[in-house]
Amino acid sequence: MKSYHITTLNEFIIRRQADFPYAKGELSRLLSHLGIAAKIVSKKINKAGLVDILGESGEVNVQGEEQVKLDLFADQTFISALKASGEVCGFVTEENSEIITFEDNLSRDGKYIFLMDPLDGSSNVDVNVSVGTIFGIYRRVTQRGHLAGQEDFLQEGSRMVAAGYVIYGSSTMLVYTTGKGVNGFTLDPSIGEFCLSHPDIRMPETGTIYSINEGHYARFPDGVKRYIKYCQEIDPPTSRPYTSRYIGSLVADFHRNLLKGGIFLYPSTAKAPSGKLRLAYECNPIAFIAEQAGGKASDGEKRTLDQKPTSLHQRTPYYVGSLRMVELLEEFLQQNS
Numbered sequence: 001m002k003s004y005h006i007t008t009l010n011e012f013i014i015r016r017q018a019d020f021p022y023a024k025g026e027l028s029r030l031l032s033h034l035g036i037a038a039k040i041v042s043k044k045i046n047k048a049g050l051v052d053i054l055g056e057s058g059e060v061n062v063q064g065e066e067q068v069k070l071d072l073f074a075d076q077t078f079i080s081a082l083k084a085s086g087e088v089c090g091f092v093t094e095e096n097s098e099i100i101t102f103e104d105n106l107s108r109d110g111k112y113i114f115l116m117d118p119l120d121g122s123s124n125v126d127v128n129v130s131v132g133t134i135f136g137i138y139r140r141v142t143q144r145g146h147l148a149g150q151e152d153f154l155q156e157g158s159r160m161v162a163a164g165y166v167i168y169g170s171s172t173m174l175v176y177t178t179g180k181g182v183n184g185f186t187l188d189p190s191i192g193e194f195c196l197s198h199p200d201i202r203m204p205e206t207g208t209i210y211s212i213n214e215g216h217y218a219r220f221p222d223g224v225k226r227y228i229k230y231c232q233e234i235d236p237p238t239s240r241p242y243t244s245r246y247i248g249s250l251v252a253d254f255h256r257n258l259l260k261g262g263i264f265l266y267p268s269t270a271k272a273p274s275g276k277l278r279l280a281y282e283c284n285p286i287a288f289i290a291e292q293a294g295g296k297a298s299d300g301e302k303r304t305l306d307q308k309p310t311s312l313h314q315r316t317p318y319y320v321g322s323l324r325m326v327e328l329l330e331e332f333l334q335q336n337s
């Protein structure tokens with residue numbers, strides 16, 4: 001009989017607990033509950049074309065954008081699963097303007113806070129294109145036993161203890177880091193388990209893919225315009241012209257570039273000087289993963305993870321991807337200032 005061994009997410013989490021000698025299993029428990037929520041949301045997304053869940057819910061989120069029903073479903077599913085873990089004292093999500101806390105003793109005693117974009121790129125759902133969930137986990141700075149406060153959520157990204165994303169694509173994958181490398185798990189629907197499929201992911205130092213919404217070209221900073229022209233120039237020794245790929249879902253665009261090598265750009269524009277993407281729950285978690293895999297993330301000048309958020313839903317210009325590509329992009333931006 002052919003023998004094989006698969007490592008499930010839960011087995012991996014337990015094994016990795018030994019990396020943190022003082023760990024009491026709290027983060028492990030939290031991550032296990034996260035895996036359960038990801039499976040529930042994945043199942044729902046897979047059925048999106050079959051049931052009456054598509055389309056707009058009619059409510060508007062804090063960014064003034066219409067929420068689709070799946071955003072709400074994902075939001076509620078992750079929050080309730082993580083609340084049940086008893087390890088989380090508060091949440092910030094893209095779908096809620098204020099922080100979410102719970103009065104019960106278990107929640108007040110939770111050691112961690114959780115930030116997430118429950119369904120990133122959600123406009124892609126209606127057309128059967130990949131979407132994702134992005135999350136970042138921090139230790140609270142307020143005292144346990146009390147309600148979480150704003151200051152728990154306004155920490156620099158460099159203080160994150162874990163971050164990850166779930167990509168709901170041709171398969172569902174969970175990719176996460178606890179600061180000791182990046183690992184990817186693919187959901188095997190036949191057994192209902194996330195299985196380790198991409199151990200110790202390293203992002204190629206450079207690549208040949210650039211990802212940007214070029215429809216906004218006329219409003220980009222000059223340095224970004226010149227970088228795009230650089231990507232398009234014919235120069236076979238440097239593998240140019242590069243390939244342009246843009247899905248319009250940060251998780252999916254980043255995931256491809258993480259595995260193949262590339263850069264994702266969401267600059268400031270004349271119309272949106274701070275860009276579009278949110279620092280705390282979109283840019284920071286992806287930045288942590290990028291760095292852990294050997295890549296880089298910045299606002300064009302400063303390291304993303306060093307920015308201290310001043311508000312929960314703050315936006316930032318964002319450049320993330322292969323180390324050399326982000327470095328070169330920064331040079332283009334500096335030449336212009």
Ligand code: AHM
Pocket residue numbers: 065094117119120121122123213248249250251276
């Ligand atoms: P969302 O969180 O409201 O779905 O928006 C975030 C998404 C990112 O996933 C994606 O990279 C970007 O917005 C696409 O924006 P645009 O349509 O301007 O290119």
Ligand code: MG
Pocket residue numbers: 094117119120121282
């Ligand atoms: Mg988003």
